[in-house]
Amino acid sequence: MSQGSAELVGVFAALGDETRWSILTALGEGDASASALAGRLPVSRQAIAKHLATLERVGLVDRVRAGRELRYRVLGSQLTSTARRLDRIGAEWEARLQAIKRIAESL
Amino acid sequence: MSQGSAELVGVFAALGDETRWSILTALGEGDASASALAGRLPVSRQAIAKHLATLERVGLVDRVRAGRELRYRVLGSQLTSTARRLDRIGAEWEARLQAIKRIAESL
DNA sequence: CTTTGATGCAACCCCAAGGTTGCATATTGC
DNA sequence: GCAATATGCAACCTTGGGGTTGCATCAAAG
Numbered sequence: 001m002s003q004g005s006a007e008l009v010g011v012f013a014a015l016g017d018e019t020r021w022s023i024l025t026a027l028g029e030g031d032a033s034a035s036a037l038a039g040r041l042p043v044s045r046q047a048i049a050k051h052l053a054t055l056e057r058v059g060l061v062d063r064v065r066a067g068r069e070l071r072y073r074v075l076g077s078q079l080t081s082t083a084r085r086l087d088r089i090g091a092e093w094e095a096r097l098q099a100i101k102r103i104a105e106s107l
Numbered sequence: 108m109s110q111g112s113a114e115l116v117g118v119f120a121a122l123g124d125e126t127r128w129s130i131l132t133a134l135g136e137g138d139a140s141a142s143a144l145a146g147r148l149p150v151s152r153q154a155i156a157k158h159l160a161t162l163e164r165v166g167l168v169d170r171v172r173a174g175r176e177l178r179y180r181v182l183g184s185q186l187t188s189t190a191r192r193l194d195r196i197g198a199e200w201e202a203r204l205q206a207i208k209r210i211a212e213s214l
Numbered sequence: 215c216t217t218t219g220a221t222g223c224a225a226c227c228c229c230a231a232g233g234t235t236g237c238a239t240a241t242t243g244c
Numbered sequence: 245g246c247a248a249t250a251t252g253c254a255a256c257c258t259t260g261g262g263g264t265t266g267c268a269t270c271a272a273a274g
């Protein structure tokens with residue numbers, strides 16, 4: 001079900017851009033096409049199309065034909081699954097820290 | 108306590124690089140200095156120093172002097188708190204999707 | 215069938231980011 | 245004090261990514 005660590009890094013790279021977040025939040029208020037998004041955001045339609053491509057590549061977004069336009073939709077599931085993986089990693093490292101701290105205090 | 112969305116994006120940008128992940132995982136096996144890391148990873152010490160700087164800037168890592176060297180340590184807490192924020196956002200979007208799906212099915 | 219609105223493709227610009235080398239500057243150990 | 249090791253700083257190179265403009269293409273609406 002879940003992807004490898006390479007894809008994990010890809011998701012983070014995709015989320016590490018302000019413009020893409022503005023696209024995601026705009027999509028959060030309802031599905032939209034690249035052209036529609038270009039009307040609301042201060043970037044060209046082609047720039048948005050590229051961003052949508054990278055978002056789709058990492059599974060953060062979904063496309064579906066609707067007449068002559070392509071409507072995009074946010075996939076929250078990818079966010080939550082990524083969050084879960086991130087939480088597990090952080091918890092492991094945090095556990096290590098606590099263990100070391102306990103050892104240090106017992107000296 | 109938690110930071111703004113700008114810092115959130117910064118954390119993701121920091122996590123969107125393979126080399127930084129290799130640094131983080133290396134640090135996960137025990138605190139280390141930039142020079143020590145340079146011995147284990149296939150990049151120069153200066154490159155690692157830059158990465159450590161960006162990791163520290165977003166609070167993913169911590170530095171402490173130990174004699175003449177600077178030892179770095181992973182802060183899992185930043186990961187877990189980021190994961191929590193990510194999960195909330197994903198959950199909201201997922202809820203929206205489900206709501207729309209219900210409406211569509213009721214037609 | 216022609217027009218119109220939408221997407222696809224390509225060339226191009228610019229800059230930040232990852233990486234390197236070289237040298238200066240501490241700080242420990244003897 | 246002197247040698248050795250670690251960090252700090254700076255210049256520099258190169259690539260990729262974000263952005264733009266221009267044009268081709270395609271499908272719906274008249």
